[in-house]
Amino acid sequence: MADLSVKYLGLKLKNPVIIGSSGLTGSVAEVKHAAASGASALVLKSIFEEQILHEMNGFLDKTGKENGNSFHKGYQSVLNEREYDYEEAYAYLKDHAKEQTLGKYLSFVEEAKKSVDIPVIASINCTSAYDWHYFARRIESAGADALELNVFVLPSNTLKNSAENEKVHFDIIETVLKQVKIPVALKIGYYFSALATTAIDLSKTGISGLVLFNRPFHPDIDINTLEVNSKYLLSDPSEYSNVLRWIALLSGRVGCPLVATTGIHSAESAIKQLLAGATAVEVVSTLYKEGFGSVTTIIEGIEQWMDKKGYTTIDEFRGKMNQQSLKNPAEFERVQFMRLYSKIV
Ligand SMILES: Cc1cc2nc3c(=O)[nH]c(=O)nc-3n(C[C@H](O)[C@H](O)[C@H](O)COP(=O)(O)O)c2cc1C
Numbered sequence: 001m002a003d004l005s006v007k008y009l010g011l012k013l014k015n016p017v018i019i020g021s022s023g024l025t026g027s028v029a030e031v032k033h034a035a036a037s038g039a040s041a042l043v044l045k046s047i048f049e050e051q052i053l054h055e056m057n058g059f060l061d062k063t064g065k066e067n068g069n070s071f072h073k074g075y076q077s078v079l080n081e082r083e084y085d086y087e088e089a090y091a092y093l094k095d096h097a098k099e100q101t102l103g104k105y106l107s108f109v110e111e112a113k114k115s116v117d118i119p120v121i122a123s124i125n126c127t128s129a130y131d132w133h134y135f136a137r138r139i140e141s142a143g144a145d146a147l148e149l150n151v152f153v154l155p156s157n158t159l160k161n162s163a164e165n166e167k168v169h170f171d172i173i174e175t176v177l178k179q180v181k182i183p184v185a186l187k188i189g190y191y192f193s194a195l196a197t198t199a200i201d202l203s204k205t206g207i208s209g210l211v212l213f214n215r216p217f218h219p220d221i222d223i224n225t226l227e228v229n230s231k232y233l234l235s236d237p238s239e240y241s242n243v244l245r246w247i248a249l250l251s252g253r254v255g256c257p258l259v260a261t262t263g264i265h266s267a268e269s270a271i272k273q274l275l276a277g278a279t280a281v282e283v284v285s286t287l288y289k290e291g292f293g294s295v296t297t298i299i300e301g302i303e304q305w306m307d308k309k310g311y312t313t314i315d316e317f318r319g320k321m322n323q324q325s326l327k328n329p330a331e332f333e334r335v336q337f338m339r340l341y342s343k344i345v
Helices: 028-036 049-066 071-082 086-115 132-141 162-179 195-203 237-250 267-276 285-290 293-309 329-333 338-344
Strands: 006-008 011-013 017-019 041-043 120-125 146-151 184-188 209-212 220-222 227-229 258-261 280-283
Touching: 017 293, 028 041, 028 086, 049 086, 086 120, 086 132, 120 132, 132 146, 132 162, 146 162, 162 184, 162 195, 184 195, 195 209, 195 237, 209 237, 237 258, 237 267, 237 329, 267 280, 267 293, 280 285, 280 293, 285 293
Parallel strands: 017 041, 017 280, 041 120, 120 146, 146 184, 184 209, 209 258, 258 280
Antiparallel strands: 006 011, 220 227
């Protein structure tokens, strides 16, 4: 019988199917369900930098209202009570609010870890180096086996050039790696002006995994209500192909394991990512659509395929179809459709 185990984040995982970060790993009850699916590890719902800032503002707002319906009066009352100056009172309230939000997430990590027997990967969604050094250390103390940093910079700020956007990723990694001993993976988007070289450079910073790719919110317009919305919260099975290209191109060139995520809904698309060079896959949308049973289907499908092909371990075929192994390495770099078009017309 095939051995599906893989090494990732310094851990021996029983198979290459990891449940990705989402609402399905957002509470202890859900985490228990997720773990029962047979997945080898799970990534907890992220704590978002924006969420902390939002809750911080909400807290400041509430404090203000309770103390005379304005921020300033709220701070002023703290100031009077404690004989702090204004700046000090503001900093005190801000820290208190931040601590409350972070505290909730830390308790969640601790409880999640206690309730399952597979590795628990905590997740931080960050857009700046912020206070993550301090927070990452506390996630480690809460018992997370590893940390996935979800950094998505949409290069929409016309005042920032590509080097500045890329630097954010390196700054965050440097900040976090200085503070923690647990393995750290980085989940990135694909909006880089030089994706291949940036991904390779990022993979050599000391991270233990590079997760390709974060799937952004897909905006749409409702032509009746004239509102911006999104019909495409969940991925389509065809979306695996973009990730496949980049896993195949980067495999053998990066300094850490690659993990594929987006559009992996079947054993077949998971096997393709492994052949392209991925160490593991992270799945989410298929679980929303089909339930946790699809984890079992994917794992069993990989096992059956390995048995059929005579592979006893994943190492025997991982990367066998990466770009460096192909007779025609241009296959994964093809971006135009000349041959297809010529067949169609
Ligand atoms: C409802 C929902 C919530 C998500 N929340 C998070 C999150 O908190 N942090 C994160 O890194 N990714 C989050 N994701 C992205 C998934 O982890 C995953 O990268 C993405 O959905 C692509 O994988 P898929 O095609 O298997 O869905 C979320 C996805 C969905 C659908």
